[in-house]
Amino acid sequence: MNAIVRFFKRLGILFTRARFHRELEEEMAFHREQQEKALQAEGMAPEAAKYAAKRQFGNAARKSCTAFSNRNPTASRLSSFRRIWA
Numbered sequence: 001m002n003a004i005v006r007f008f009k010r011l012g013i014l015f016t017r018a019r020f021h022r023e024l025e026e027e028m029a030f031h032r033e034q035q036e037k038a039l040q041a042e043g044m045a046p047e048a049a050k051y052a053a054k055r056q057f058g059n060a061a062r063k064s065c066t067a068f069s070n071r072n073p074t075a076s077r078l079s080s081f082r083r084i085w086a
Contacts, residue, residue: 032053035053036053
């Protein structure tokens with residue numbers, strides 16, 4: 001019984017990966033907006049503040065995302081599926 005429960009939990013993780021990435025992107029967008037507002041409050045031009053905030057948070061978000069996923073979604077799902085049966 002325990003193995004069946006574990007299997008379905010792992011299977012659920014396999015299909016919730018897209019939600020995780022979506023939530024991560026929303027979180028990073030929120031922080032970029034907050035940083036942009038803070039830079040504007042310090043006197044930076046709105047366009048310059050936007051690009052400065054993107055440089056601070058945008059690249060870090062991409063790096064952290066690639067740590068969690070493969071660029072090939074099919075291969076990533078297949079390897080995850082293989083791990084379920086391991």
